[in-house]
Amino acid sequence: MCLAIPARIISIEEDKATVDFGGVTRVISLALLPDTAVGDYVLVHTGYAIQKVDRDEAEKTLDLWREILSTEDKTNP
Amino acid sequence: MEDSFENMDPLQIGEDYRDKELAGKAARRIRELASDEKQTYKFMHVCGTHEYTITHSGLREILPPNVKVIAGPGCPVCVTPPEDIALAITIAKQPNVLITTFGDMMRVPATGWGSLNSARARGAKVQVVYSMMDAIEAARNNPDLEVVHFAIGFETTTPPTAVELLAGPPENFSVIVSHRVIPPAQELLLKSGEVALNGFILPGHVCTVTGMRPYMPISEKWKVPQVVAGFEPLDVLLGLVMLLTQVNEGRAEVENEYTRAVSLEGNVRAQEIVAQVFQTADARWRAIGSIPESGLTLRSEFASFDVREHVSVEIEPPKFEVPPGCRCGEVLRGVIGPRECPLFGKKCTPQQPVGPCMVGQEGTCAIVYGALALKSES
Numbered sequence: 001m002c003l004a005i006p007a008r009i010i011s012i013e014e015d016k017a018t019v020d021f022g023g024v025t026r027v028i029s030l031a032l033l034p035d036t037a038v039g040d041y042v043l044v045h046t047g048y049a050i051q052k053v054d055r056d057e058a059e060k061t062l063d064l065w066r067e068i069l070s071t072e073d074k075t076n077p
Numbered sequence: 078m079e080d081s082f083e084n085m086d087p088l089q090i091g092e093d094y095r096d097k098e099l100a101g102k103a104a105r106r107i108r109e110l111a112s113d114e115k116q117t118y119k120f121m122h123v124c125g126t127h128e129y130t131i132t133h134s135g136l137r138e139i140l141p142p143n144v145k146v147i148a149g150p151g152c153p154v155c156v157t158p159p160e161d162i163a164l165a166i167t168i169a170k171q172p173n174v175l176i177t178t179f180g181d182m183m184r185v186p187a188t189g190w191g192s193l194n195s196a197r198a199r200g201a202k203v204q205v206v207y208s209m210m211d212a213i214e215a216a217r218n219n220p221d222l223e224v225v226h227f228a229i230g231f232e233t234t235t236p237p238t239a240v241e242l243l244a245g246p247p248e249n250f251s252v253i254v255s256h257r258v259i260p261p262a263q264e265l266l267l268k269s270g271e272v273a274l275n276g277f278i279l280p281g282h283v284c285t286v287t288g289m290r291p292y293m294p295i296s297e298k299w300k301v302p303q304v305v306a307g308f309e310p311l312d313v314l315l316g317l318v319m320l321l322t323q324v325n326e327g328r329a330e331v332e333n334e335y336t337r338a339v340s341l342e343g344n345v346r347a348q349e350i351v352a353q354v355f356q357t358a359d360a361r362w363r364a365i366g367s368i369p370e371s372g373l374t375l376r377s378e379f380a381s382f383d384v385r386e387h388v389s390v391e392i393e394p395p396k397f398e399v400p401p402g403c404r405c406g407e408v409l410r411g412v413i414g415p416r417e418c419p420l421f422g423k424k425c426t427p428q429q430p431v432g433p434c435m436v437g438q439e440g441t442c443a444i445v446y447g448a449l450a451l452k453s454e455s
Contacts, residue, residue, distance in 0.1 A: 004285065046179070058337035059093070062099070
């Protein structure tokens with residue numbers, strides 16, 4: 001139920017968008033997330049875009065984790 | 078690199094989060110952080126999709142024995158009270174009524190009533206929908222029928238219900254509102270003290286809508302760390318690193334691992350739409366009981382969409398929350414795991430579910446049963 005699937009916006013018409021779920025296209029509602037543009041990645045839940053997926057943020061966070069987890073553990077003596 | 082992102086397969090978007098080397102490092106860090114074997118760490122997640130990730134990736138098997146991840150009441154169809162299911166079934170049996178609902182709701186039994194699925198087999202008009210938009214469409218396509226949408230689900234699923242009611246659905250459309258909000262259920266579990274918890278893995282998709290603020294009073298009041306996590310195995314591992322770090326440092330904060338989709342504020346527009354249409358009220362959670370301010374009811378301006386304004390119906394509420402012997406309540410509260418229930422895999426299977434936890438994609442028992450079945454096949 002609370003599953004949300006990432007999709008890329010191909011085109012926008014009023015409050016609807018055609019999105020690509022990795023080969024499968026579908027029309028979804030943008031009523032809950034109007035501030036979007038073609039090319040954006042969004043999370044889609046039961047046919048409604050609920051949030052954008054920020055790829056840059058994903059990269060940045062992972063780089064940070066790579067750094068954190070590469071350093072020696074400081075909790076052990 | 079930019080170009081390759083633009084044409085990237087959206088299903089690959091979590092691909093970086095399948096970095097096995099990094100997952101290995103995260104698992105190692107978890108072992109380091111939990112190296113004091115005398116200390117037990119028990120974390121609860123409250124999302125069926127997290128249970129799916131954790132069970133199917135075999136994540137529990139790589140955690141040290143003193144780090145436990147348990148499932149809480151994160152399955153919306155499981156916590157939907159049986160009287161609401163009985164109401165939906167009763168309405169579905171009336172002439173000139175069509176019930177719409179999500180697939181998982183179809184097979185959840187209410188003791189003594191059967192399920193919407195069994196009602197449909199006996200001639201009741203019930204249609205599975207993927208989206209609230211499909212429910213509205215069904216009302217447009219069937220002007221001679223009263224179309225009643227059985228609206229269930231947590232904070233992720235409520236905004237679509239609200240947005241369509243706000244947009245003005247057809248006159249022959251109404252709803253059974255059975256939406257629930259998560260934080261009051263967490264509070265109840267903490268208050269009961271039935272399970273000693275060291276922290277919560279917060280539901281990433283719920284938090285895309287709610288943001289992180291609704292959880293902060295819980296961390297403050299109960300001194301319990303909480304981390305919003307995504308749904309790749311690595312997301313959960315990183316979430317656990319963050320939780321263990323908080324516990325070891327004596328902190329109790331709301332932190333965010335799922336930064337690519339969750340912000341502090343969340344989807345403010347969705348929150349506003351929900352607040353326009355609904356108000357919170359005390360509500361019952363199946364096999365858990367009544368939880369203050371954990372449900373939603375329509376505000377008076379939208380009361381005309383309440384099913385009881387459209388269809389006159391009286392029901393005798395089911396006498397049992399779950400059938401005798403079924404321990405779904407304890408599973409939902411994180412007191413026992415599915416395999417501790419004597420019915421699990423014997424009398425109760427996904428094909429013949431006795432209790433609600435054995436139904437659907439998010440029922441804890443159904444997920445664990447599915448993973449065991451896959452294992453025995455290979």
